[in-house]
Amino acid sequence: MSAPALKHDVFQAVADPTRRSLLKLLAHQEMPIVALSENFPLSRTAINKHLHILSGAGLVSSRRVGRETRYRFQPEPLTELRDWLDFFETYWDDRLSLLKEFVEVKPDPQ
Template sequence: MNEKNQERDVYGAIADPTRRKLLSLLAESEELPLHEITPQFQMGRTAVSKHLAILKNAGLVVDRKVGRETRYRLNAAPLKEIKDWVSFYEKFWTDRMVILRSLLEEE
């Protein structure tokens, strides 16, 4: 893992179910302000802000100020790192299933 990836821990950021729900919510919208995000969760504004900060540090969320309001949007590019990692195991299991199917057909 290079130095940049150590700074932003995409895996740690998506490990939490609340943060995964935040990502899904942001994926469905172009951009959302905090006051529209918070009611989607059973926690206060401060807790939601902390989760958004973790996602932002991982590069998964981008924010911008519009007046006094902060709006958040998804930046899905860092998820490619996870997709690439998972795809290795997808190939592993696909190969194993081919072997299993072959063995079952022989019997």
């Protein structure tokens, strides 16, 4: 029996700027690693490692087309990230309201 596949954390996967850039590229269209590599000053091996992490987090899927592997963006796992950020939205709304109130309060003319 083989070991279970390592699942990467969505937060860890999007923490890296290169991986975020890869997701942006893949959001527009399915792309092979050769085309993805042309957008970065990194080797194909390095891009492949980033894609492996994104794949482990469920953020990209791949399929073979002839001799190349094409990658596609899978946005569903980002709901975990959105839900986490939504939790803090109230905090920021409250803080911004307090700041607005502070700025708009007229100073006491003495």
